[in-house]
Amino acid sequence: MIDSLPEFRSLIETVKKLAEADEANDVLSLLGRSEITIRQTGYDNWNGGIYFYTVFFAVEVSQFIEFRNDLEGWEKIMLEYLQLPVRHLENEEISRVTLVPKSGIASLTEPNPSRPLSxxxxxxxxxxxxxxxxxxxxxxxxxxxxxxxxxxxxxxxxxxxxxxxxxxxxxxxxxxxxxxxxxxxxxxxxxxxxxxxxxxxxxxxxxxxxxxxxxxxxxxxxxxxxxxxxxxxxxxxxxxxxxxxxxxxxxxxxxxxxxxxxxxxxxxxxxxxxxxxxxxxxxxxxxxxxxxxxxxxxxxxx
Structure with a gap:
């Protein structure tokens, strides 16, 4: 599974090599300055089951501000790079990339089932x-x-x-x-x-x-x-x-x-x-x- 730590690390290293070959310095900078995680966010039972994943890039707020005006464009670029090494997999697919500021992740609280509801x-x-x-x-x-x-x-x-x-x-x-x-x-x-x-x-x-x-x-x-x-x-x-x-x-x-x-x-x-x-x-x-x-x-x- 591509969300296992060894396979995901290998995937990121492959993406770095692809970016180096393309001389895509901005992509390499984003890869080097981000905390990158992957999470299964969808499933389709077609053809024996297809697992869909989202890759999250957590970047410093100052860098996030640089990307803010073209978030969709950057997410599309990174999605293309990430999809290329796993395009041969029939039952796993990276379907989305999301860029978030690190402060946004830090401020998230663990859901508490005992709290009062709105x-x-x-x-x-x-x-x-x-x-x-x-x-x-x-x-x-x-x-x-x-x-x-x-x-x-x-x-x-x-x-x-x-x-x-x-x-x-x-x-x-x-x-x-x-x-x-x-x-x-x-x-x-x-x-x-x-x-x-x-x-x-x-x-x-x-x-x-x-x-x-x-x-x-x-x-x-x-x-x-x-x-x-x-x-x-x-x-x-x-x-x-x-x-x-x-x-x-x-x-x-x-x-x-x-x-x-x-x-x-x-x-x-x-x-x-x-x-x-x-x-x-x-x-x-x-x-x-x-x-x-x-x-x-x-x-x-x-």
């Missing part, structure tokens, strides 16, 4: 809540969770289990997270549309925690294939995601059934977590979650 955010949260009330489990996974986890920095967010019912044991999504040390953590996500409770017989739309427990154990013991490294790996953590509430009694029951090691491998995420993370990270709502557009007023002004 009136606009409360409105969006209401729209998303209504959408969650009517979505299927597949729609919850593909339209809500996959964009959310990609935005949070997870890589290779891959859906399994729903189209192939033989895999329907809770192995809904797997993904990985790259630590600053470049070590990898692998996550399996077990998605349930409704509420998870500890009752012996659950109401329609609810899920029994005993079923979740069995599926979690199966997921922790299964290997997944990571195509980036070409081998099977084990899941480090299971995230139990519910489109409804995960009751306190269900959490306690599940914790009592797991040993100390397994308890550290289980992460809970219910509806309120999904809503708050989605809103504070300013992720666009799915089209189906937006209210219908108001009809235009065709009345004549006289």
């Amino acid at each position: 009136s606009a955010e409360v409105r969006d949260k209401d729209h998303l809540t209504q959408y969650l009330n009517k979505v299927s489990e597949d729609e919850l996974t593909e339209n809500i969770l996959m964009p959310l986890f990609r935005h949070l920095g997870f890589q290779r967010v891959t859906v399994t289990g729903h189209k192939d019912k033989q895999l329907e044991f809770g192995k809904d999504v797997w993904m990985k997270f790259v630590l600053p040390t470049q070590h990898l953590l692998y996550f399996g996500i077990q998605v349930k549309k409704g509420k998870i409770d500890s009752a012996g017989l659950t109401k329609t739309g609810n899920n029994s925690v005993a079923e979740v427990y069995n599926q979690s154990l199966m997921l922790l013991g299964l290997a997944i294939f990571d195509p980036d490294i070409g081998k099977n790996v084990l899941v480090d953590h299971v995230i139990i995601v519910a489109g409804g509430e995960i009751t306190k009694s269900a959490r306690l029951w599940l914790g009592s059934q797991l040993d100390a090691v397994q308890r550290r491998q289980i992460i809970f995420m219910d509806r309120e977590d999904i809503l708050n993370l989605y809103i504070v990270n300013n992720i666009p709502l799915p089209a189906a979650a937006l209210p219908p557009a108001e009809p235009e007023n065709d009345d004549l002004p006289f």
